[in-house]
Amino acid sequence: MSEIRYDRLFDRHVIIAPERLHRPTNQSNRVERRASQRVCPFCEGNEQLTPPEIYALRESESFANEAGWKTRVVPNLFKALQIEAPYRHNYSFFEHWDGFGAHEILIDTPQHYTSMTQWSEEAVINWLKTLRQRFNDLKQDTRIVSLSLFKNEGVEAGGTQPHSHTQVIAMPIMPKAKRQQYEHLFNYYKEYNSSLLATMIQNELEDEAKRIVSANEKFTAFCPYASSYPFEVIISSQQALGELGDFKDENIKLLATILLDVLHRLKKQLGTLEFNLMLSTPPLHANTLGAELFHALHASSRFYIRIAPRIYKYGGFEHESEVYINPLAPEMAAKLLRESDYV
Ligand SMILES: [Zn+2]
Numbered sequence: 091m092s093e094i095r096y097d098r099l100f101d102r103h104v105i106i107a108p109e110r111l112h113r114p115t116n117q118s119n120r121v122e123r124r125a126s127q128r129v130c131p132f133c134e135g136n137e138q139l140t141p142p143e144i145y146a147l148r149e150s151e152s153f154a155n156e157a158g159w160k161t162r163v164v165p166n167l168f169k170a171l172q173i174e175a176p177y178r179h180n181y182s183f184f185e186h187w188d189g190f191g192a193h194e195i196l197i198d199t200p201q202h203y204t205s206m207t208q209w210s211e212e213a214v215i216n217w218l219k220t221l222r223q224r225f226n227d228l229k230q231d232t233r234i235v236s237l238s239l240f241k242n243e244g245v246e247a248g249g250t251q252p253h254s255h256t257q258v259i260a261m262p263i264m265p266k267a268k269r270q271q272y273e274h275l276f277n278y279y280k281e282y283n284s285s286l287l288a289t290m291i292q293n294e295l296e297d298e299a300k301r302i303v304s305a306n307e308k309f310t311a312f313c314p315y316a317s318s319y320p321f322e323v324i325i326s327s328q329q330a331l332g333e334l335g336d337f338k339d340e341n342i343k344l345l346a347t348i349l350l351d352v353l354h355r356l357k358k359q360l361g362t363l364e365f366n367l368m369l370s371t372p373p374l375h376a377n378t379l380g381a382e383l384f385h386a387l388h389a390s391s392r393f394y395i396r397i398a399p400r401i402y403k404y405g406g407f408e409h410e411s412e413v414y415i416n417p418l419a420p421e422m423a424a425k426l427l428r429e430s431d432y433v
Pocket residue numbers: 130131132133134201202203253
């Protein structure tokens with residue numbers, strides 16, 4: 091069983107997860123790896139090759155664990171955390187939690203698409219609706235305080251299964267990076283009485299919109315002023331729409347449209363697009379950060395999606411300093427993406 095260990099030296103957490111050793115990516119023999127992937131467990135018709143589903147968006151007449159789904163959520167076979175583990179915090183110098191949490195795989199589409207750039211708009215909408223459902227379902231469990239929703243597409247980005255999928259990891263602890271980010275947003279809000287992301291988009295617009303990639307009524311896509319990665323894009327709302335769990339269907343549709351637009355532009359500009367995509371998820375319960383901050387969440391933060399194309403490998407300097415060296419100015423990246431009109 092895994093453990094969430096507290097790293098006292100660097101004041102953060104690490105998941106020690108022996109089960110992850112058996113993932114397909116760790117088979118060093120490429121031939122063996124190819125053979126084991128000949129039958130794709132994520133394709134429609136192969137439902138028996140995954141653990142029983144947790145949730146699926148289905149056509150009304152289809153049954154669980156059979157064909158007829160649009161998106162499907164299953165427990166990760168090589169899970170880092172499991173909901174069946176004891177919910178137990180072990181205090182000592184070597185402090186840890188037993189490996190409690192959730193590690194789910196969202197199979198994004200029944201088709202064997204290897205890239206999100208191949209999806210239809212309807213597929214993106216279904217994907218967002220499924221993430222909304224998982225967000226709201228996992229939030230019901232008060233033992234879970236932090237949720238991560240992300241996609242790794244391509245080997246450079248850490249993807250191990252070629253069939254498009256998304257990961258959902260729910261933890262009983264608040265990661266240091268997330269805690270610091272939301273405290274930072276809250277402190278800005280207290281000082282200026284406005285949301286930092288809303289102000290950022292406003293400033294981007296006023297600064298000749300040179301880092302803006304595209305926009306619609308609710309969302310703006312831009313290359314952040316201090317992008318860590320070449321062609322990094324953030325899609326955010328300037329208005330308070332709540333978090334993903336609160337999104338109305340009309341906003342899901344607008345988000346799907348701009349997300350697909352940005353992905354197509356990136357694909358056209360980069361050719362091979364390997365990336366990490368992260369959806370912002372706020373702390374789920376007041377007790378983890380203090381009630382004052384929690385109640386100001388909607389006012390102080392905005393939902394956003396961050397797309398980080400993986401073009402260069404990062405090494406010791408970035409790990410040690412958390413200062414990224416990005417060889418491409420975001421102004422140039424945004425200009426190239428604006429010109430990559432794929433229509
Ligand atoms: Zn497949």
